[in-house]
């Protein structure tokens with residue numbers, strides 16, 4: 368905001384100035400700032416000008432940014448330390464009564480410089496200011512509204528000074544629909560655009576996302592029309608006329624925009640996303656598929672079951688690694704157009720006291736915001752081991768398990784959040800987790816033991832590959848070990864793919880092939896890969912899984 372010749376040209380003063388400028392001051396161009404050097408002995412002793420003890424430095428304010436042209440310029444050097452800014456804001460609000468004073472992100476007000484502790488002086492002032500202006504006492508009130516995304520971080524004294532607290536929840540499908548129809552009221556929409564369908568596909572969206580959706584789809588429509596009608600491009604003038612005249616936004620434009628937004632959303636860490644795994648990508652596992660769909664799709668299609676309290680909200684998939692548990696959960700989420708929040712157990716464990724429980728709470732809160740949503744807990748055994756045996760001195764894991772149980776019990780009221788857990792060791796789980804109403808349905812996902820089921824997996828994986836007509840999938844499997852997990856078959860295919868890539872590179876180098884031609888996998892590639900394939904789950908391990916399966920089947 369403020370530049371002064373010395374500030375910009377003599378970097379040696381930076382630290383001192385930085386500290387000084389953290390106290391807000393109302394400044395104008397031409398003001399001379401006087402910066403005391405008290406307490407900066409080491410800085411002064413070491414300075415290049417050899418001034419031993421300079422009690423004060425002077426700087427002239429040359430320029431203030433962010434002011435309107437023609438107006439007398441004035442600006443603040445802002446900080447979170449001093450209370451004068453708040454005093455000023457409240458005083459200004461009083462002048463314009465009746466008015467609304469909006470304080471954004473109130474959780475940062477009252478934090479000290481490193482944002483870890485609280486500044487009691489600022490908090491006390493803020494509280495006083497909030498309590499002084501009771502709107503009920505005045506006919507021309509100043510209505511103070513504070514906003515925050517982290518209510519738990521707002522200092523208690525500030526929080527209690529507000530009369531009302533309004534929680535803005537995630538939008539329901541009906542609310543999203545209503546918001547869309549208001550926002551698109553003036554927009555020429557194509558006949559086939561269904562706002563109901565859009566509302567269904569925008570779980571978790573908030574107002575800002577909808578505004579982005581509309582601007583992205585308008586841009587997509589503009590690009591589409593330009594590409595169709597003016598392939599040579601448009602002059603600036605014609606383009607302006609064209610935009611003023613307006614153009615209809617079609618369903619395909621919304622789809623393009625939605626894909627862009629979902630992509631951007633999924634890059635945000637920990638954001639729920641709608642996966643793109645279809646049932647065709649999952650080979651075999653028909654029984655398991657049916658079990659999962661009965662648990663999840665049925666209550667979605669027949670909400671009357673929910674009112675009878677007859678639905679399950681949790682399902683546990685267990686079995687050896689690489690058998691397709693994650694893949695199944697993703698396919699279900701895609702089929703039911705639900706968002707999918709994947710969480711690996713160890714990711715939630717944090718060394719700070721209380722943080723792991725907070726992480727568990729956050730996962731469920733995020734899922735509720737993006738409902739209908741499936742939370743997929745991978746490696747559940749590491750998140751919810753048997754209580755009392757976890758061996759950690761502070762009992763962190765016990766508290767995490769308790770938090771998880773509390774959240775699972777709370778799911779019945781939210782209805783549209785389902786939980787799928789996956790584990791290789793269900794015997795290590797806390798038994799309370801498997802009680803009715805929690806993960807009460809256990810489904811074993813085993814290795815593919817017969818060639819038929821292996822063939823289904825191999826066909827599903829090679830669906831997107833280009834295969835030579837000589838390739839016979841059944842004969843390939845004859846060359847493989849008898850028991851294979853889905854991941855083993857996947858590694859067979861990726862090995863075969865590597866063989867094909869190597870061959871293609873050699874051919875390109877010899878001038879026999881070009882980069883633009885498609886990569887074709889031959890029978891020879893698969894046979895080479897099959898000869899090297901080692902099953903990832905040993906006989907002994909399989910036996911152990913069989914015993915576990917028997918134990919749980921008997922429960």
Ligand SMILES: Nc1ncnc2c1ncn2[C@@H]1O[C@H](COP(=O)(O)OP(=O)(O)OP(=O)(O)O)[C@@H](O)[C@H]1O
Nearest residue numbers: 648649650688689690691692693694824853854857
């Ligand atoms: N039935 C299947 N059909 C098609 N592909 C499969 C199948 N099972 C596994 N795969 C392949 O194996 C890979 C690994 O599977 P996935 O991650 O779902 O296993 P998992 O059981 O969740 O393993 P883990 O217990 O180690 O987490 C998948 O990405 C997929 O390519």
